[in-house]
Amino acid sequence: MYERVSSQAPKGRDASAGRTSPARKATPVNPLAALNATAGNAAVAQMMRAPAQSAQSVQSAQDKHVHGAGCGHGKQQQAVQRAALPAVQRAGHPAKIDGEVRRLVDQAAGDIAKFVANYDTWQEKVNAGDYKWVDKNGELNDACEYLENLIGEPAGRGEAEMLAALEAAIRAEVTATSAETVANTRAAANIAKHKLVLGRTSDTGKWAEYQQNKPQTGDRLSGDARMGRRLNTAKWSVPVNYAFMDGGIAERAVFKLVTSLGSQIEGMLVAGKLNAGNFWKTIESLGNSALWDSNKSDENGGPQAMLGHELLQLIEAGYRFYGRESGYAQGDARLVAVHPDRPAPDPGDKTKPLTLPA
Structure with a gap:
């Protein structure tokens, strides 16, 4: 019946305290x-x-x-x-x-x-x-x-x-969960070589399955560290989603996109043609995509997709988008977003990580 914040009492509060029955x-x-x-x-x-x-x-x-x-x-x-x-x-x-x-x-x-x-x-x-x-x-x-x-x-x-x-x-509860998400994301980004993953749930799920099946060899990150790169919470809400992005941006993490946006939108992002002023108007004009679903009302989570809001947060934070081929991304997705304070080696050269220290 309820889409609850939590089934437990808020932190610092005992729901059974003071009962006199x-x-x-x-x-x-x-x-x-x-x-x-x-x-x-x-x-x-x-x-x-x-x-x-x-x-x-x-x-x-x-x-x-x-x-x-x-x-x-x-x-x-x-x-x-x-x-x-x-x-x-x-x-x-x-x-x-x-x-x-x-x-x-x-x-x-x-x-x-x-x-x-x-x-x-x-x-x-x-x-x-x-x-x-x-x-x-x-x-x-x-x-x-x-x-x-x-x-x-x-x-x-x-x-x-x-x-x-x-x-x-x-x-x-909502405020505490959001603050906790920021802290957890910052910690996860530090453990995971300052790389986080974005995409539609179906695509990040496939990414997670791919990562879980990877053999643990050499200096490769542990499975837990790699799993920490995506937002995976039982307390999802709009503020929590923004808090995840805030935490990654605060750590100047590289964001890997595992959902294909199509060559037109991806090209506009790489060319820097999308900004806070024109983002949603442009996305709407391009028709239905991973970022826009005209068949969904506001009440049903549309037409703006949460993935679009995540990309807009990155744009507003000054992130630059680059093409980066990936074997595990879905639908030939090939974008990464790099913080403006971080140097960006040739994104096509996968021998050089995008997460070099600033």
Whole structure:
């Protein structure tokens, strides 16, 4: 039901802190109650919806995003689909964080009244181990689980107060995840010889498969180091995608494009004919491509592709584009983007790395 920021409480906040329900303080009389006393109703509800899981695995699941139909994410070990949102900005990207917070708050706000009205019943059914009730009321259970994890039990608060708490919790999580992504990307770029990989999810997935099948010989980077070159997160959002790019740009990483843009767009990038002022207008005029899909509405991640926003970030940061043949790139993609502070040897000479120190 929810495309969640996270199924866990925001950092520094214990979603179970301050609860006063007698059921939580009483000595547990069954394993579900025992789990409830330590991990809260949300963990118990997860266990009840997947009875084969152990209490230990359910408690561990609290610290992970819970994927499901309509979630918008792939499995954590796979590259997730990265849809686009229109009208993005740069410079620290506070507007994108604001937009993501508004989207997630709007998605959950309508359930606050149901959460307040049904919280005691939900708590009772979960404590009692009523599997049938949880399965029958799946959407209500999801809403209660999500909101309790983020803002705790209602505790007599009004809707306005709870809405403010919800917004604060979501903003803290989105901001923290974005900052964490910048730091992680900078670290990954350092480990991976300052090279990162861009492309549509299907193409970066093929690239990852190619890298995993590479033998580990000589001074070749480890598989983990090479896998760190692409954005692969269970908490994808527009701010997180921009944070990945920010981290790479801060490290002056070389970006390898593994998706073909077609000779016309690639030629314009290499010639420096695309800039912040004409980028989207030009891309739209060229028709559907890896950067533009007129069949997708704004709500469905179009028509601007996230890959286009990534390239625009590079253009705005002064990156130069070069042709660079590659055996693993998809559709004869052949572009690399080099930071303006880095020297660029002949990109066609693969005996000379593009990641020479400045």
